[in-house]
Amino acid sequence: MPMSRSRFEKFKQVLRQRQHDMTVVTDQVHKAQNISAMIRTADAVGIPEVHMVKPVRGHLVYHNTAGGSGRFVSTRVHPDIQTALDTVRGKGMRLLAAAWSDNAVSYRDMDYTQPFALVMGAEKYGLSETAMEAADAHLTIPMIGMVESYNVSVAAAIILQEAMHQRMRSGHYDLPDPTDAASRKQLFRWAQP
Amino acid sequence: MPMSRSRFEKFKQVLRQRQHDMTVVTDQVHKAQNISAMIRTADAVGIPEVHMVKPVRGHLVYHNTAGGSGRFVSTRVHPDIQTALDTVRGKGMRLLAAAWSDNAVSYRDMDYTQPFALVMGAEKYGLSETAMEAADAHLTIPMIGMVESYNVSVAAAIILQEAMHQRMRSGHYDLPDPTDAASRKQLFRWAQP
Numbered sequence: 001m002p003m004s005r006s007r008f009e010k011f012k013q014v015l016r017q018r019q020h021d022m023t024v025v026t027d028q029v030h031k032a033q034n035i036s037a038m039i040r041t042a043d044a045v046g047i048p049e050v051h052m053v054k055p056v057r058g059h060l061v062y063h064n065t066a067g068g069s070g071r072f073v074s075t076r077v078h079p080d081i082q083t084a085l086d087t088v089r090g091k092g093m094r095l096l097a098a099a100w101s102d103n104a105v106s107y108r109d110m111d112y113t114q115p116f117a118l119v120m121g122a123e124k125y126g127l128s129e130t131a132m133e134a135a136d137a138h139l140t141i142p143m144i145g146m147v148e149s150y151n152v153s154v155a156a157a158i159i160l161q162e163a164m165h166q167r168m169r170s171g172h173y174d175l176p177d178p179t180d181a182a183s184r185k186q187l188f189r190w191a192q193p
Numbered sequence: 194m195p196m197s198r199s200r201f202e203k204f205k206q207v208l209r210q211r212q213h214d215m216t217v218v219t220d221q222v223h224k225a226q227n228i229s230a231m232i233r234t235a236d237a238v239g240i241p242e243v244h245m246v247k248p249v250r251g252h253l254v255y256h257n258t259a260g261g262s263g264r265f266v267s268t269r270v271h272p273d274i275q276t277a278l279d280t281v282r283g284k285g286m287r288l289l290a291a292a293w294s295d296n297a298v299s300y301r302d303m304d305y306t307q308p309f310a311l312v313m314g315a316e317k318y319g320l321s322e323t324a325m326e327a328a329d330a331h332l333t334i335p336m337i338g339m340v341e342s343y344n345v346s347v348a349a350a351i352i353l354q355e356a357m358h359q360r361m362r363s364g365h366y367d368l369p370d371p372t373d374a375a376s377r378k379q380l381f382r383w384a385q386p
């Protein structure tokens with residue numbers, strides 16, 4: 001069955017709005033459903049690639065159950081957090097760690113129109129010391145209940161939705177069709193049955 | 194071990210900030226991790242009670258894995274959506290359904306300082322016709338990727354976080370200590386070891 005024109009147009013539209021200066025790094029997050037939900041959210045806000053660090057205890061149980069989004073968001077697994085952070089820093093991204101600390105700022109007070117990598121901590125242990133120290137800023141989401149944290153995929157989505165909101169307002173998603181070789185290659189890959 | 198003073202103060206503070214005119218209704222959502230994450234989010238934004246409708250197919254697999262929040266958020270299971278909606282309407286809440294439709298509004302354009310119940314659809318089938326039609330408004334969260342929806346607990350959190358933001362700004366969380374009998378009873382229950 002040949003691909004419909006409208007699906008092809010959708011691919012082009014989605015590729016056009018991908019934000020190459022925005023990513024997520026997961027610091028030993030290990031539950032499949034959390035990883036899947038984060039990849040699905042990444043797709044929804046236009047993140048083309050997600051970086052994951054393998055848990056030291058247990059293993060990364062990630063299957064492609066992200067509502068099919070696994071096909072549309074690339075994933076890179078790193079052996080340790082330092083390598084992951086070096087990689088995204090190398091692309092000019094600031095490191096924004098979702099974490100509580102004395103100098104944390106409320107997530108709505110951050111400017112997400114600049115390049116950034118959102119670093120998320122593990123379900124049980126939170127962020128590593130390495131990530132806490134390397135971060136350019138710590139972001140917190142207010143909570144007024146008894147429980148001390150949000151589910152990690154929920155926390156990531158709240159912050160990324162704010163980032164998307166800011167980028168919509170500033171016109172980041174209204175860009176011309178991508179004409180570079182990488183985008184054409186991606187379009188070709190997605191269009192494969 | 195007697196309960197520490199600071200924990201008791203925390204209970205009082207949390208109870209004081211509970212928003213009795215704000216709730217969530219789940220319309221046949223059935224996955225345990227989604228229900229748990231929503232209860233945890235409810236606790237975080239100050240929702241005292243969540244309403245759930247049993248799935249017709251399959252069953253509600255909810256165990257208390259919501260990071261302990263199950264103890265601090267009451268849950269009510271209803272036999273069908275009509276009963277659930279009647280219940281929250283009876284408490285004077287508007288019905289806000291998270292759903293796409295021709296007259297949906299973007300979730301940030303809604304006023305959440307008024308009493309409301311946020312109605313969330315099932316993982317696979319979305320919202321029932323009954324809920325769609327009964328709703329006073331349909332809310333959508335923008336998405337610009339290939340996937341058609343967010344995970345349900347992620348979608349709920351994004352909307353509830355906006356509600357919390359608006360209510361913080363308008364002083365809804367700065368209320369005097371609760372002195373009514375119901376609050377005293379709740380405080381007593383929580384304080385039990």
Ligand SMILES: C[S@@+](CC[C@H](N)C(=O)[O-])C[C@H]1O[C@@H](n2cnc3c(N)ncnc32)[C@H](O)[C@@H]1O
Nearest residue numbers: 098099120121122126127140141149150152155
């Ligand atoms: C379940 S939490 C980790 C809880 C862990 N016990 C701790 O103390 O860090 C998983 C991750 O979600 C993010 N997170 C959860 N709630 C958050 C909040 N209110 N503000 C900022 N980040 C949050 C953080 O990245 C955290 O490391």
Ligand SMILES: C[S@@+](CC[C@H](N)C(=O)[O-])C[C@H]1O[C@@H](n2cnc3c(N)ncnc32)[C@H](O)[C@@H]1O
Nearest residue numbers: 291292313314315319320333334342343345348
């Ligand atoms: C996984 S979605 C359901 C998808 C289902 N296939 C459908 O077409 O409705 C589960 C629920 O999350 C909520 N939801 C998910 N993404 C949303 C969005 N972008 N805007 C509003 N609600 C959303 C809706 O309540 C939806 O019924």
